[in-house]
Each structure stands twice: as structure tokens, then as C-alpha cells.
Amino acid sequence: MSLPIKRYEQIAAILVKYGFEVAVADLLPGTIQWRLHKQRVETVKLGINRRLRLAIQELGPAFVKFGQIMSTRGELLSPELIEELKMLTDKVEPVPWEKVKPTIEEYCGPIDETFVYLNKRPFAAASLSQAHHGKLKDGTVLVLKVQRPGIREVIETDLRILKAIADRAEKSSSELQLFNFPGMVTDFSRQILAELDFIRDGKNADLLAKNMKGIDGVHIPRIYWRYSGQRLLVMEYMKGVRIDQVEQIKKMGIDAKTIALLGFRVYMKQIFEDGFFHGDPHPGNLLVTPKGELILLDFGLIGVLRPEKRDLLLKMLMAIVDKDVGGLIEVFAALGIRVRDLWVDAFKDDLYLALIESGEHNSLQPDARAFEGVVEALRKYRLKVPMVAMLMIKVIAMVQDDGSRLYPDFDFLKEVKPLLAESLSRRLLSQANIRKAGFDIIEAFQDAKDLPNNVNMVLKRLSTGGFTFKIAHDDLDRLGNSIDRASYKILLGLVMASIVIGMSLVVLATQSVLTRESFQITVLVYAIAIFVGIFSVVQLIRERDKR
Numbered sequence: 001m002s003l004p005i006k007r008y009e010q011i012a013a014i015l016v017k018y019g020f021e022v023a024v025a026d027l028l029p030g031t032i033q034w035r036l037h038k039q040r041v042e043t044v045k046l047g048i049n050r051r052l053r054l055a056i057q058e059l060g061p062a063f064v065k066f067g068q069i070m071s072t073r074g075e076l077l078s079p080e081l082i083e084e085l086k087m088l089t090d091k092v093e094p095v096p097w098e099k100v101k102p103t104i105e106e107y108c109g110p111i112d113e114t115f116v117y118l119n120k121r122p123f124a125a126a127s128l129s130q131a132h133h134g135k136l137k138d139g140t141v142l143v144l145k146v147q148r149p150g151i152r153e154v155i156e157t158d159l160r161i162l163k164a165i166a167d168r169a170e171k172s173s174s175e176l177q178l179f180n181f182p183g184m185v186t187d188f189s190r191q192i193l194a195e196l197d198f199i200r201d202g203k204n205a206d207l208l209a210k211n212m213k214g215i216d217g218v219h220i221p222r223i224y225w226r227y228s229g230q231r232l233l234v235m236e237y238m239k240g241v242r243i244d245q246v247e248q249i250k251k252m253g254i255d256a257k258t259i260a261l262l263g264f265r266v267y268m269k270q271i272f273e274d275g276f277f278h279g280d281p282h283p284g285n286l287l288v289t290p291k292g293e294l295i296l297l298d299f300g301l302i303g304v305l306r307p308e309k310r311d312l313l314l315k316m317l318m319a320i321v322d323k324d325v326g327g328l329i330e331v332f333a334a335l336g337i338r339v340r341d342l343w344v345d346a347f348k349d350d351l352y353l354a355l356i357e358s359g360e361h362n363s364l365q366p367d368a369r370a371f372e373g374v375v376e377a378l379r380k381y382r383l384k385v386p387m388v389a390m391l392m393i394k395v396i397a398m399v400q401d402d403g404s405r406l407y408p409d410f411d412f413l414k415e416v417k418p419l420l421a422e423s424l425s426r427r428l429l430s431q432a433n434i435r436k437a438g439f440d441i442i443e444a445f446q447d448a449k450d451l452p453n454n455v456n457m458v459l460k461r462l463s464t465g466g467f468t469f470k471i472a473h474d475d476l477d478r479l480g481n482s483i484d485r486a487s488y489k490i491l492l493g494l495v496m497a498s499i500v501i502g503m504s505l506v507v508l509a510t511q512s513v514l515t516r517e518s519f520q521i522t523v524l525v526y527a528i529a530i531f532v533g534i535f536s537v538v539q540l541i542r543e544r545d546k547r
Helices: 005-017 021-027 030-035 048-059 061-070 079-085 097-108 151-172 181-195 198-214 246-251 256-274 307-322 325-334 341-356 366-380 387-406 412-428 431-449 451-463 473-509 516-546
Strands: 115-118 129-136 141-147 232-236 276-278 286-288 294-296 302-304
Touching: 005 021, 005 048, 005 151, 048 061, 048 079, 061 079, 061 151, 061 181, 097 129, 097 141, 097 232, 141 198, 151 181, 198 232, 198 256, 198 276, 246 256, 246 387, 256 276, 256 294, 256 307, 256 387, 256 412, 276 387, 302 387, 307 325, 307 366, 307 387, 307 412, 325 341, 341 366, 366 387, 387 412
Parallel strands: none
Antiparallel strands: 115 129, 129 141, 141 232, 276 302, 286 294
16 A cells, blocks of 8 residues: 655655755655645754754644654663653644544443533643543543544555664664664553553553552552443543643652652562553652542553563662673563674773762762663664563653652662562562472373382383393392492482472462562572582493593
């Protein structure tokens, strides 16, 4: 399907307007270049980063969202461009009531029959949706997040054009191939199309609410599924103060330090325990209630970490905390981040300097400097990090910013050290890991149990003449001794396997998290089993050498 030429012309005209004629000549079809408008005089004096940000802002919601995502890619873009992209906003003029009313009635029925009150004027309007206050007949106060009519078609068209531009950019420059822009656009397309599905948005909220039940003082708005659908999300209305309005929080009698530590615990649990985290914790999406509760809003952007990725990112954070360059390199390699052999030593030096200098350059926030230094090293050597890893780093940085704003002495690395040890212990003793270890031991025990049957089978074949042996008389005593030793070792192995299996079954039957004493006993039993195994192997090697 051909891309709309008219939209191509609009994009090209905007780029030329802000002084990017060369990019247009390289990236956009030559058939439309003759129609382009001349660059405006007032944009000439602006810096290139400012002009790029203004152009993206004017290009529309898909490009704005992509720019916002790229503002998290500190390993790819310069700090100056990152700061400009952070200023991108998707605030737009609201859609007239007459155009959004049909969408609301499609899911809620006639407005007069469902609502006592529904404000026709939205209290917030963004590029993909706008939000209205309403009240049901039973008095429940709600927020209705309604999708802008026709926005999906606009987004899908711009995504196809953005993908075409990314493909052309990669072909036109060997340097740009390092950044894999087509892959970035593909990831971004998947993300923004997911944000257009409000059913997914609501399910994200429900899952976060379920995961946060164990933490007091956290509230996720309830979703009213009776009135919600793919283009309308109806949720509980929650009133609070933005988390960056510190003075108002203090006036409510709320301890700002408590809120900072609460937010820290919430996001660390989401990332390292649940593997499902709120990906956009900017101050507008975090509210504080007069009761001191923390409210999370907007669940379109979610990070998902499978257990193996979670373990890698946990190791990465531990390596940063411990200033362990070797550990960082191992994690990067496991994430597919490869450094050219020629650059490895220099890259390690830069990482090490970034970690040890973090406290010297920024004594108030050494943790912020440590993360910045690692990202700078990645950018210097043009190393692309998986999007979910950069999203996690962005979330941690935003949590750090919010925490420092509330409590200036907030030290992320200091707070995270005990939490990392706890998370690692919990991962080690998770039911899944213990169950897997139990199955592995049972399988080994099954193999050991089959050994006598295998020996009997061999003996039967011997008795029927299936095997022919020629045994010297002098070796009979040695053979008998070898059989005795082998029998002893098999018996010892079966006893140790039985002990380990019994311990594993006890652990598997325990539904709650193991106590410290139980954990120590379990580790001791496993350690003894490992020691006996190693001892047996050493003995076998010694006997082989003697022979």
C-alpha cells in the first residue's frame, strides 16, 4: 500500500521550515521536493537541537511520542538534544464535545440515563485522548478517558512514514546503522499501538493494583469495566497533589521523606520482584493524598521484565552499587551489548572512572552521577542498549529525581543496597527455583534408582553368555575391591540424594517465604551434599591416577 503523498509533503515542508533541507533531500522522495516551502527566517538563528524539537512538535502525535521515547536513550543522543526532547509535550487543543460524545455513548449508553453529571469540557487533553469528569446515578465520581476520534488512522499512517524514513536513513549512512533506527521504530510502533488499546491500559492498572496490595499507602484507580472498552476507559476519580509540589504536601501534614521512600519501595518492587513496572512516573502521574497515600496514574506505558532479564538488570544495578566493572561488562555481554576488542580496555577504564568519580563530582547525589557516567560511556562507544533496560534506567532516574525533590538527602544507592540483597535472596528461594531444583534432584535420583536394574541386566547377559570376558587370576581380588568401593559410593550417593530430596519436598510444601533459620539449614544441607559429591569425584580421580 502506497504512503499518502500529501502527508509526505506536509512532513517535508515542516522539516524544510526548520532548516533540514539536506535531510529532506536524502530521506524523502524526490518527486515532492519541488513543492516544498522556503525556510522561515525566524528559525535560522535557533540552534539545531531547538529546531529539531520544534519540528517534531509540529509533525504531530506519532513523532512527538517517538521524540519522547528517544529522550530516554541517553546512550545514543547527546545530553543537549536529550534536554530539548524532554521539553516535548503532547498537550493539544481538546476535541469538541459533539465529536467525542458518540464514543462515550457507544460504551456507556445514553448519557442522561447513565450519568447524573458529565462535564462536557475536558480537564486534560493530550495527543491521543482527553479526560472528562462525571458522576454515576449512584453517586460514584469517575474519570472518563476518551480516545480522540480518528487518531488511530493518523498514527498508523505516520508510523508507516516514520518506518520508511528510518529505513532510508540507515541505508544512507553507515554510522546510522549502528543505532538500528528501523528496529527502534518497530519497537515504538508496538508500544504506541498498545497505548491506543484502552482495554490493555485498564488491564495494566488491574495487574499493578494486584501487585501493590502488599504495600500500604499505594493506590491504583479502580477500572469500571462495565463502561470501558478499546476507545474509552472509565476509572475511579482520585484527588491529590502532584508529587513535585513539595510545599503543598508539607502543608497537608505529610512527611515528604516518607513519601520519597514509599515511592522508592513501590518502583523497586515493581521492577525487581514483579517484573511489571509503571513506565512513566513523571510528577503529573504521581499524586499524594491528604492521607499520605501515593496514587499512580496513566498505565499506557508499561515495562515487562521476564525473570532472566530481571536477574541481569539486578546484577547490573548491584555492579553499579559495588563499582564492579567486570560485573557490568558481563551483564552487558548477556544483554547482547558487544564492545569491539580494540575498545574493551578503554571502555572498562571509562566505566571505572565514571563509578569511582560519581561521589567526587556530585557529593549530594552520587547515585545520579554513577548512572550518568555509565550512560555516557555507552554513548561514547556507540553501544545500543535494549529498550526495556533503558526504560528501567529512565524510571530509576525519575524515581531518584522525585525522591531528591521531596527529600534532598535521599541517596538512591544507599537505600537500594539492602533491597538488592533481599531481592536476590527472594529470587534464590523462590518457589519456582526450589521446585526446579527439586525436579532436577528427583531426576538424578531416578537415574540412580535405575542403576541396580541396569546391573542386573548386565549380569543376566553375562549368565546367558552374552558377554565374553577374559579375566586374569591376579586381577580377581582387585575386581572385588573395586566392586566393594563402587557399592559403597552408590550407597553414599543414594543416602545424600534422599536427604536432599526430603529437604526439597519440605521446602516445596512450605507456602510462605522461608525464615532465616530455615534458609540457613537448607543451604547447609545442600552444601554438605555438594561437598560429598566433590569428595567422591576427587577420590575417583585419585584412584584412577594410582592405576
